[in-house]
Amino acid sequence: MTIIEHLGLVFIAIVANGFSALAGGGAGLLQLPALIFLGLPYPVALATHKIASVALGAGAGLRHFKKSTFEPTRLAIILLAGLPGVLIGAWLVLGIPPRAGEIALGLLTIGLGWYSWRRPQLGQVVREIGFSWSHALIGAAGLFLIGILNGSLASGTGLMVTLWLVRWYGMNYTQAVAYTMVLVGLVWNGAGALMLGTLGTVQWDWLPALLVGSFVGGYLGAWAAQHYGNRLVKRAFEVVTVLTGIALLLPVP
Incomplete structure (x- = not known):
């Protein structure tokens, strides 16, 4: 690739990961189709995207930890419940056509x-959730299933974790996005990237541009989430979920 094309990758990664860090997921909405459009086969694009997404977690995590x-x-x-699912999903994607799962x-x-969108007050305030074993087990099971999807599919699962943390654990959107970016963006995606990078094929020469753009975009998106608060994060979540869903329904070229 030329220098201009590498700079284009940096720009795409900044935009995609900036929106992802603001909304709590959805980096694959722009980044993965761009990699496919530029000529990578879907499995190679997915593995490359997953590895680059680790920098999203690092950039957003740096801001959120502050x-x-x-x-x-x-x-x-979140770590222990979801991580086994991520590894299972990353192993499954290497042998199972992902199209049906993407449509669903x-x-x-x-x-x-x-x-x-139909619940204007959802995630605007923190709700106290009392402890019970049934609540804990259902919460962990939900994270495990989302982890499987995270390891095997391209986009949308970070958004699912964000809403699960809001709805099941009583977090507001800003809190939920912080957890999602640190644990899903950094740890879950890191585990999936390790599995795909070891067993699959990665376009290694494209990664420096994607890693730089993902880190910068993640940091800027996390700054915007903290600076503008729950209402903007909620609206960004709703827009990105719908656009990500539409992108997943469209056939991969």
Whole structure:
């Protein structure tokens, strides 16, 4: 690729990951189709995108760790419940055609945006959730299933984690996005990227531009989420979920 094309990749990554860090997911909405359009086969584009998305988590995480207070228990639950699912999903995608899953996930993702839009007060304030074993187990099971989708599909699963944290764990949108960016963007995507990078094929010479753009975009998006608050984050979440869902429904060239 030429210098101009590498700069184009940096720009695409900044925009895609900036919106993702603001909305709580959806980096694949722009980044993955761009990689396919530029000539990468879907499995190679997915593996390359997953590795680049780790820089999104690093950039957003750097900003959130400066401003947010994370609860160790919640960090452990999201990590331990979702990570096995991510590894299973990354292994499955290497042998299973992903198209049917993308269509189902696209419809579900659009539904998430509709659900949030129909509930104006959702995620605007923190709700206290009392502990019970049934609540804890259902919450962990939900994260495990989303982890499987995260490892096997391109986009939308970070958005699912964000809404799950808002709806099930009582977080506001700004809190939920912080957890999603740190744990899904950095740890979940890191595990999936390791699996795909080891067993699949990666376009390594494209990664420097994507990593730089993902890091910068993640940091800027996290700054915007903290600076403008829950209402903007909620609206960004709703827009990105619908657009991501539509993108997943469209056939991959």
